[in-house]
Amino acid sequence: MSDTDGKKPLGLGGAPRSGSVKQSFSHGRTHAVVVETKRKRVVVPTPGKPGAAAGGTASTSPNLGDPAKRPAGISDAEMERRLTALRQAKAREQEEAAKRADDERQREEERQRRREEIEAKEREDRAREAALRAKAEEEERAKQAAIAEAAARAEQRKADILGTQRRKPAAPEAPAAAAEAAAPARAGRGAPAAAPAAGADAERGPASSKPGLPTPRKVDREREERDRNAKAKGDEGRRAGKLTLSSALDGEGGRTRSLAAMKRKQEKARNKALGFGQKAEKQVRDVQLPETIIVSELANRMAERAADVVKALMKMGMMVTMNQAIDADTAELVIEEFGHKAVRVSDADVEQAIETVKDAEADLVTRPPIVTIMGHVDHGKTSLLDAIRKANVVSGEAGGITQHIGAYQVKTERGQVLTFLDTPGHAAFTSMRARGANVTDIVVLVVAADDAVMPQTIEAINHAKAAKVPLIVAINKMDKHGADATKVRTDLLQHEIVVEAMSGDVQDVEVSAKTGMGLDNLLEAIGLQAEILELRANPNRSAAGAVIEAKLDVGRGPVATVLVQNGTLKKGDIFVVGEQWGKVRALINSQGETVAEAGPSVPVEVLGLSGTPSAGDTLNVVETEAQAREIADYRIKAAKDKRAAAGAATTLEQLMAKAKADLDVAELPVLVKADVQGSAEAIVQALEKVGNEEVRVRVLHYGVGAITDTDVGLAEASKCPIIGFNVRANASARNSAHQKGVDIRYYSIIYDLVDDIKKAASGLLKAEVREHFIGYAQIKEVFKITGIGNVAGCLVTEGVARRSAGVRLLRDNVVIHEGTLKTLKRFKDEVKEVISGQECGMAFERYEDIRAGDVIEIFEREEVQRTLD
Structure with missing residues (x-):
């Protein structure tokens, strides 16, 4: 007998079971898969043979706790532990089943509650819809009645105004017709809507307590079905009661025009009959067109919108903005497209913005005379003016000489107003004296009685003759010992100046600035000469004047001393002066007071310039900032072209000759910085005259203001000294000059500067x-x-x-x-x-x-x- 006799072999609790599983894919295809399931193998003890296994579970065996029938190798404690675990698992399973049943019951109650809430809400919605429909029907009836009444009134008014009999016969019956038309609508809308609702409530009334309670999805389906049925029966929903354009036009009674529309139509017909409201014809303009023009400025000149001009340019293929410039040919095409005429102008035509109209005789009034004091150094010009002004000016000048042009206005004891220009007497200020003579009406030539005629006196005489202005000789210092006025008069004869004392036509006055002798006679002579000249100007026009001096003030910016020659200069005026332009920010008179305006022959300091102009430039008031900027740009361009043309050699032979001559000439380069423009120009002119065929002074750069790091850098690169006239280097420039070894020379008297440069250039520096x-x-x-x-x-x-x-x-x-x-x-x-x-x-x-x-x-x-x- 084999060992397996009487034993049940180990194996699965049953044969494998097969089945099929249906797989669904996202693209819509399905696939059936055959699967095979296996049961769990369970070890069941066999009677008489410990360790054998058969079908069934250990927890269900009644003899599992018997030591004779337990599996081999398991102790009592282990067996007890396993049994306890089995009992606990069974208890947990029972608890979980009870909990699941409880949860299912709660979910069912929640669903029941939600269904009841949904049904209650639907009942409320149906009631609300019924109320809204009733209200809409009431409003519809009222509106139809109002429309019919308004139509009747409009027809009556139309017939009265136009004199026609076009009243509609159905108008009085419009309310009745509207009511009859509204009745079927109400019958078609109200009754069917209420019936399904009532029927639904009758069907669903006790349904909440039935076991087959409908779900929310079913409720939605029922509501949609009710809506479809209502629309099929002619109910158009909540918006059916609102009046639309189509319903008003397609109705039985029709809709007439409102009273306001009728009024507008009558007003339009009346205006058309009277010729009002006609569209104005487009005005054709002559547009001045320079070589280049800004798009916005072109639009202003055509009186068109800038956006329309930009659109026209974009149609031409030019993507520009209103702030960009276009050439004259393109601008002419745009002008023709807008129906205007283009008038070509040159760049020089911008100067036409400055008024050059001759004043009428009736507009001219008497103006104060402009008197210029001229003479040699230390002959007492400023002291004489100081005595007239009763102020102390000489003590404020470096070295006792006048370094700048001063413009003052004084009032005599007789009430006469005089404007004085005090020009420096040194030879270096020849150009400044020339400017003074060009703007003056009368020249007072001051000659010292103890010194007679000197070289600068002769220059002053020549400037006065060139300006063709009358001359008055003031023989000063008559209080000094050895003064000889006869010698002065005799010396003046050599220069064709014949005074009245010698039967001539030039007035001469003996004065003393120190004692005040003869000052009244001098003022009387000036007043007499002014009466003879009959000086007049028109104060009621745009101002024009001359720049006497200009400087760069640290706190106020560019400042120009302007002598108004014609018109009245006011605060806020826009002006152009030389290559600069600006707007008058403030006007300051000779006493340091701020004034609102300055008339003819009044000297004032003008603030608000864009840059520092040159002394002698003409100031003219223009209308707009655009004109001022355009004129200044043109003048800058013209000056640049002129300098380029003057500096260019015409032929190759001239260029080679100039280069050969420069090889034999030793140059002393200098850099000049001064406090005012006139002093800088005078210093440059004086230095350019220093030298001969062997040595000369070359001014690399000159300017106005303090010495800066830029000046030090230029001086270092050019290996030249810096000449500072009444200015100083700032801290940064001073340290930079010390590090780079740049020599900075400071001067306050111009002839010391010129003499020093002369000695340096000629090599005669002894000490x-x-x-x-x-x-x-x-x-x-x-x-x-x-x-x-x-x-x-x-x-x-x-x-x-x-x-x-x-x-x-x-x-x-x-x-x-x-x-x-x-x-x-x-x-x-x-x-x-x-x-x-x-x-x-x-x-x-x-x-x-x-x-x-x-x-x-x-x-x-x-x-x-x-x-x-």
């Missing part, structure tokens, strides 16, 4: 006076002390301050005073010097115009013997 800056001090506060005057409380910021050294007062890097110290104190003690970082008190000799924030420059002079390399 040079050099200045060594030993310190800087800044004024912190100004104190007024009785008996001493204004004392500056200073802080020495650099170097050392010595009482024996010279000092200069700087305000915005411009020299306003040069002199010596009257006192230098440390606390209450008078000291010889104060080192850097300490505070001290300083007072200047015969000068008290000091302010907090000014800088004091301390320097020492020494003579150094130099030889040429």
